[in-house]
Amino acid sequence: MSALEIMDPKMDSGMEGNGFHSIEEAIEKGAAPVPLSSDSTVDVQRCIDVMDHLLSCEATWHKGHSLAQTVFSCIYLLRMERTSSHPLLHSYCKIMRSTCNAVIAAVSDARTHEEEDIFVMAHGLPLQGDRDEKCLSLLNSVEETISRQLRACKAQASRKKPSDDVGSLQTIPDLEEGFCRALLCRLRFRKHFYHALMCMRKHQGRGIELAKKHVASCLSELAFMSKSVEFLRSNGLGSCHGEIEYRTTASGKQPFGFDASLNSRLSAPTPPRAIQIVSWKQAILYFEKLMNDLDAALSLPLDPLLENILQFLVQFQKSEPHLVARAHLQLLLIQDGKLYGKDSFHAVISRAIALPEITRDLAFQENEFVVQLGQLVMNLIKILCTNNAWQRRKLGKILEDWGVISIQQLELAFRREYDEMLKVSAEENLYMKLSKHLLVWAEETTYWIASRFLLLGFQLELYSPKEYCMVYWYLYVIFVNLLEKMQLRITYSVDNSRRKGKKKQDLAKDAGFHPPTGVSSTCLLLQCYVYISEGLTMMLAALHNERHSFQISSPFNSEHERFIQHFELLQRANVPQHISYHLFKESTANVQISNVLKHNYFKEVQRIITSLRGSFARDPERLLELHRLEQVVDHNRVALGVIERVGANDVSLEISFEFPYHPYFAVAVVKRS
Amino acid sequence: MEDAAPSEPFPETELQFSPWEVEYVSYGGEHHLPLIMNLVDKELSEPYSIFTYRYFVYLWPNLTFLAFHEGKCVGTVVCKMGEHRNTFRGYIAMLVVVKPCRGKGIATELVARAIRVMMESGCEEVTLEAEVTNKGALALYGRLGFIRAKRLFRYYLNGVDAFRLKLLFPGAKSPFHIP
Numbered sequence: 001m002s003a004l005e006i007m008d009p010k011m012d013s014g015m016e017g018n019g020f021h022s023i024e025e026a027i028e029k030g031a032a033p034v035p036l037s038s039d040s041t042v043d044v045q046r047c048i049d050v051m052d053h054l055l056s057c058e059a060t061w062h063k064g065h066s067l068a069q070t071v072f073s074c075i076y077l078l079r080m081e082r083t084s085s086h087p088l089l090h091s092y093c094k095i096m097r098s099t100c101n102a103v104i105a106a107v108s109d110a111r112t113h114e115e116e117d118i119f120v121m122a123h124g125l126p127l128q129g130d131r132d133e134k135c136l137s138l139l140n141s142v143e144e145t146i147s148r149q150l151r152a153c154k155a156q157a158s159r160k161k162p163s164d165d166v167g168s169l170q171t172i173p174d175l176e177e178g179f180c181r182a183l184l185c186r187l188r189f190r191k192h193f194y195h196a197l198m199c200m201r202k203h204q205g206r207g208i209e210l211a212k213k214h215v216a217s218c219l220s221e222l223a224f225m226s227k228s229v230e231f232l233r234s235n236g237l238g239s240c241h242g243e244i245e246y247r248t249t250a251s252g253k254q255p256f257g258f259d260a261s262l263n264s265r266l267s268a269p270t271p272p273r274a275i276q277i278v279s280w281k282q283a284i285l286y287f288e289k290l291m292n293d294l295d296a297a298l299s300l301p302l303d304p305l306l307e308n309i310l311q312f313l314v315q316f317q318k319s320e321p322h323l324v325a326r327a328h329l330q331l332l333l334i335q336d337g338k339l340y341g342k343d344s345f346h347a348v349i350s351r352a353i354a355l356p357e358i359t360r361d362l363a364f365q366e367n368e369f370v371v372q373l374g375q376l377v378m379n380l381i382k383i384l385c386t387n388n389a390w391q392r393r394k395l396g397k398i399l400e401d402w403g404v405i406s407i408q409q410l411e412l413a414f415r416r417e418y419d420e421m422l423k424v425s426a427e428e429n430l431y432m433k434l435s436k437h438l439l440v441w442a443e444e445t446t447y448w449i450a451s452r453f454l455l456l457g458f459q460l461e462l463y464s465p466k467e468y469c470m471v472y473w474y475l476y477v478i479f480v481n482l483l484e485k486m487q488l489r490i491t492y493s494v495d496n497s498r499r500k501g502k503k504k505q506d507l508a509k510d511a512g513f514h515p516p517t518g519v520s521s522t523c524l525l526l527q528c529y530v531y532i533s534e535g536l537t538m539m540l541a542a543l544h545n546e547r548h549s550f551q552i553s554s555p556f557n558s559e560h561e562r563f564i565q566h567f568e569l570l571q572r573a574n575v576p577q578h579i580s581y582h583l584f585k586e587s588t589a590n591v592q593i594s595n596v597l598k599h600n601y602f603k604e605v606q607r608i609i610t611s612l613r614g615s616f617a618r619d620p621e622r623l624l625e626l627h628r629l630e631q632v633v634d635h636n637r638v639a640l641g642v643i644e645r646v647g648a649n650d651v652s653l654e655i656s657f658e659f660p661y662h663p664y665f666a667v668a669v670v671k672r673s
Numbered sequence: 674m675e676d677a678a679p680s681e682p683f684p685e686t687e688l689q690f691s692p693w694e695v696e697y698v699s700y701g702g703e704h705h706l707p708l709i710m711n712l713v714d715k716e717l718s719e720p721y722s723i724f725t726y727r728y729f730v731y732l733w734p735n736l737t738f739l740a741f742h743e744g745k746c747v748g749t750v751v752c753k754m755g756e757h758r759n760t761f762r763g764y765i766a767m768l769v770v771v772k773p774c775r776g777k778g779i780a781t782e783l784v785a786r787a788i789r790v791m792m793e794s795g796c797e798e799v800t801l802e803a804e805v806t807n808k809g810a811l812a813l814y815g816r817l818g819f820i821r822a823k824r825l826f827r828y829y830l831n832g833v834d835a836f837r838l839k840l841l842f843p844g845a846k847s848p849f850h851i852p
Contacts, residue, residue, distance in 0.1 A: 005722045064827045389824040389834065460824040464815055554818030556788055561841040565820050
């Protein structure tokens, strides 16, 4: 695929085109004048256009295109020394370059995503500058000057004497305020964005609160930028309304000083294809989303408990945050091989297995399994910060690593028990208890990873409706095993706390016990998932058996091959053992709608949800989840009732499965034709 | 790679004909190459050089098929096969049917013929990529037994994701026991 045809413009990046042959030629021919105009009003207008186009280029870069064809298509950035006589342009170029450096550094350091490959490519681009650390002071000085110019023009407008004589920004008094405001919000956005990036990289999350404030300021400056559109367009050319929506500047004008073809030879290894720079409107929307994603990342509660961190990451990923936000979140979580840069992973594990007293034990810290588990936990957190598609593949791949640990743990535990049966000392007891706790926690985490792997398949639209039955069946199996391990882990931690003499109410608080039942609320929620998965499996199986719908038939293979392919990684890791296609067929072969109604899976869920509302009263996310589950079970119960009443093999019924209420639990939609 | 359909020199309107009026032939030589290139070049944004086409049709001529209707080439499929990480695998590189002739099972027949040759040649599986928005292709391959094995984030230059589609033949060897 790397072969190219010379003189084919789609493939031949070295082909002589109609444009300039070099940056120097472009400059000589006036492509990037400094100043942009001898008329100061036009100069300011054009400067704003350059800033706006750079914002659009930056958004295009973030969305997956090369830096060379986007931000560094700007001749002013390629030859920054030329702009030193123009403080406004110079300061903006410097802050742009510094921001690009900061973002590339963060994404490079995070280093677990494939999408960074194009993102961080910067060969031959003048990204390093001598005095980048002074970019903020230069920007602040320019901002201060323009602020004074704004105050002066407002004073003049109200016929007051200006407090100091700074000279006006440009020559048309009626436009002074509009241009000052338009420039200030653009400069301030850049300043706050850069500050936010610097704060986020501070050690051990020390800059989080300040970063949040800067992100909030970015959002308000973006709002001001959007408001400046009307003023800037009223001074623009008379372009038609339809066309202006796709322009890369607020004014709708073409910016001076950009030429993507000048860098065509720097876009190796692939020949550069013509790319579309996103419109300025889309760029604003992109940065608004990025700021919201960063705000969500900065809401990281610095929770020491692993299960809460994992839950936070699952919640964070729901809005499909962009690479820049995900990379920064990962760097907040993992610094210098430690959680938040301060907790070693053996401490994280000891808290997860509810044996915090073991943290300082050197033998525990140096134990090869603990070290290995620590690496796996760190790797898991990094994977959960990647995009969903990549994440699912990696989660599938690491299942085997987690599964192997469990077997080794088991062997170690049994070997100790067997050899030392008659010489049980206090230390040996602790060792055996530790092995037991570690084993059950590692198994629980393995099943949690397996459940994420399967659930992400729904989000990524990897399953066809004909495959839902086998997927929900496998999910049911995984949830049952996950629940078992979770309950075991909780039992161990409760036993341990009892031995320490903890009071009953403290025990309940520690384990998240649900008051009426004395069972953990998390376990009860998981029980809902078990019932819903089982209910959906049986409903789909019944429809398959009675209506012959959702049947897989193809000329080249059968349902068995699809099963093998979908669950290959789980089977390879023995998660769980003894699960097979034949077991799936045995479980579903004779199911009828009447069986499904008799077992009342969905009614059980409703009962649990009613009791759980109190426990989750202060947790809006979990309350929302309960509401969604309730919608799913209600609608499926109604659908089952209709199918039973009309008759499952009535040809007038059209039955489909859709996801209007929950991202992975489907609802049967029944229509009569 | 991609599935597409060019639009000239055929009329815009759908052509009416029966399936048996379409003749399917295996790649027969250099005289077929310009027909294939013409069909693919017209529709795909991805530019393929002459070397790319020759790579496929010279090494695997038995995996390229053309569909003719009234003497005109209306569709083609171009594939390859080989060892990939200890698996003998077929790969569907390009599939094209002209717009007026779509919806008549021509693409399905072209792909099915190629898959049959792959199966008879000992392939264990067949794979390809398709845009997540290409509902027609996804339905076609789904009916033939392909699953969506992976989603590839921003696989295409326009930022669209792709699915890696895979079809596993029965009885394929695997490194672990699958009951």
